[in-house]
Amino acid sequence: MYVIIVCFTLAVALWFLQGQRSAIRQHGKRLPRPPGTLPLAGNGLWFLQPRHRLLDWFVGANHQTGFSTFEISVPSLPPAVVISDPKNVEHVLKNNDIFIKGSFFRSRSWDLFGNGIINADGELWKVQRKAGLRFFSNANLKTFIDAALPPILDDTERSLDEAANGHYVVDMQDVFIELTTRLMGKMAYDMDMPASLPFSKAFDLASGAIGDRFQNPFWRIREFILGAPLRIAFFEVKRFGNSIVSSAVGKRAKPNITKDQSVKETDPLQDNLINSLLDHIPDHQVVADAAMNYLSAGRDTTAQSLTWTLYLLLRHPRYQDSLLEEIARILPSASRSSSLPGITYDTVLPSSLPYAHSIFTETLRLYPPVPFELKECTVPTTFPDGTWLPEGSAVIWVPWAMGRSRRIWGVDSELFKPERWLGPSGSIVLQKSAFEFPVFNAGPRSCLGKKLAELLAVAVLARLIWRYDFSEVLENKEGGCGVGGERKSQNSLTLPMEGGLPVRVKLRAEVER
Numbered sequence: 001m002y003v004i005i006v007c008f009t010l011a012v013a014l015w016f017l018q019g020q021r022s023a024i025r026q027h028g029k030r031l032p033r034p035p036g037t038l039p040l041a042g043n044g045l046w047f048l049q050p051r052h053r054l055l056d057w058f059v060g061a062n063h064q065t066g067f068s069t070f071e072i073s074v075p076s077l078p079p080a081v082v083i084s085d086p087k088n089v090e091h092v093l094k095n096n097d098i099f100i101k102g103s104f105f106r107s108r109s110w111d112l113f114g115n116g117i118i119n120a121d122g123e124l125w126k127v128q129r130k131a132g133l134r135f136f137s138n139a140n141l142k143t144f145i146d147a148a149l150p151p152i153l154d155d156t157e158r159s160l161d162e163a164a165n166g167h168y169v170v171d172m173q174d175v176f177i178e179l180t181t182r183l184m185g186k187m188a189y190d191m192d193m194p195a196s197l198p199f200s201k202a203f204d205l206a207s208g209a210i211g212d213r214f215q216n217p218f219w220r221i222r223e224f225i226l227g228a229p230l231r232i233a234f235f236e237v238k239r240f241g242n243s244i245v246s247s248a249v250g251k252r253a254k255p256n257i258t259k260d261q262s263v264k265e266t267d268p269l270q271d272n273l274i275n276s277l278l279d280h281i282p283d284h285q286v287v288a289d290a291a292m293n294y295l296s297a298g299r300d301t302t303a304q305s306l307t308w309t310l311y312l313l314l315r316h317p318r319y320q321d322s323l324l325e326e327i328a329r330i331l332p333s334a335s336r337s338s339s340l341p342g343i344t345y346d347t348v349l350p351s352s353l354p355y356a357h358s359i360f361t362e363t364l365r366l367y368p369p370v371p372f373e374l375k376e377c378t379v380p381t382t383f384p385d386g387t388w389l390p391e392g393s394a395v396i397w398v399p400w401a402m403g404r405s406r407r408i409w410g411v412d413s414e415l416f417k418p419e420r421w422l423g424p425s426g427s428i429v430l431q432k433s434a435f436e437f438p439v440f441n442a443g444p445r446s447c448l449g450k451k452l453a454e455l456l457a458v459a460v461l462a463r464l465i466w467r468y469d470f471s472e473v474l475e476n477k478e479g480g481c482g483v484g485g486e487r488k489s490q491n492s493l494t495l496p497m498e499g500g501l502p503v504r505v506k507l508r509a510e511v512e513r
Helices: 002-018 051-065 086-094 102-113 122-135 138-166 172-189 198-213 219-226 228-252 259-266 273-280 284-315 317-330 354-366 450-467
Strands: 070-072 080-082 373-377 387-389 394-397 468-472 502-507
Touching: 086 394, 102 198, 102 228, 102 284, 102 373, 122 273, 122 284, 138 172, 138 450, 138 502, 172 228, 172 273, 172 284, 172 450, 198 219, 198 228, 198 284, 228 273, 228 284, 273 284, 284 317, 284 354, 284 450, 284 468, 317 354, 317 450, 354 450, 450 468
Parallel strands: 080 394
Antiparallel strands: 070 080, 373 394, 468 502
């Protein structure tokens, strides 16, 4: 028995030690290690912490190292560096053939994303992106904002009216998830898709587990012992993806109806996403994987970003007041006693509502929907700062930490200041290099849904902030985080708010009487 224990201990020690031995060099020298690096364990203990603590550790390292590249060692992770210099980030994002998702990423995310665009490299990625480009056309975006969004927002307002009249607490994260799930279901798959479907809960469970796989080197052992609910969740997600494909194939196969006719008769968009995927990809299982990938990207990230935006507005009410003033200027005939009229594609452009866009963009800076990114290099490569990586090394950049970088944003980098995005006149939304602000990625893999997410967020915020007065629930017994507490993100691939955002709702017209 003692021999077994000793052998096991030595095996674990060697496993930890191998993570600290690498050929990575910068100008012929070893790279520095971040604060908190331990002998033998390296940085592994930080990766075992809850994700919000790991992200805060990256922020602390960024404040101490600036743009300097540093090496980390984590058991089960390939030799890896963390980059913060925008020039290095540009090198990664512009060289899509050198830096790929790779086997480390895919081995952990395969059960959820399969061959979908989030996991894919090479030709498989290109064909899914081509299908997505056709769907995210400007014509489709306009139809989406003007035709698909309003009736679903009407339903959202009816549910919030009930909460206001009934004086009960509502979780706005759930409200936004319901809204974005229904929108994606309608516009992408021509399906009625409420968030109450079993797949939604299954997907949340699966996403949290996949996020944990990237941090916990012992995830296989844990899932072997406790993974039965997770395996059921993976099955449900796959089943739902296949049902999306089956439904679309059935509609296309109706006698005497062409594919183009079926799309025009059932969907206000020129071409929905599932038909675009079916047109480009013959393998229906790959189509199902791609459909679930796009659903995750369009549903979760937008809903979570809206949640964090509302949270920041509740914590900084003066910005909410400024937003109301901007809406009143652009729509002077609007009344607080009814839904906000005139919210169209043209009115939610940055040129019409620059302050609203600056609020949403500032939220993305502090709460990026994908706070941690990782890729592998396929060949030896040298970064602009002289860092040399051998083939198979991992590259990490942390939008959460970069969004708080004092080198990029100044000494007030951790403050919520939407005005940092406005020009001197306040009517122009300033742009930041995508390599300094990599929230929507950049280069060949830049986010196809960037414009849609921005316009959707502004439209939703404008209507809801105009009609309702929200107050955050702080009492712990009602899901609050306590007076003086801050909301934290939960473990996931994206950035859901732990415990949601419980609020009380009042009709603004009644508050201002």
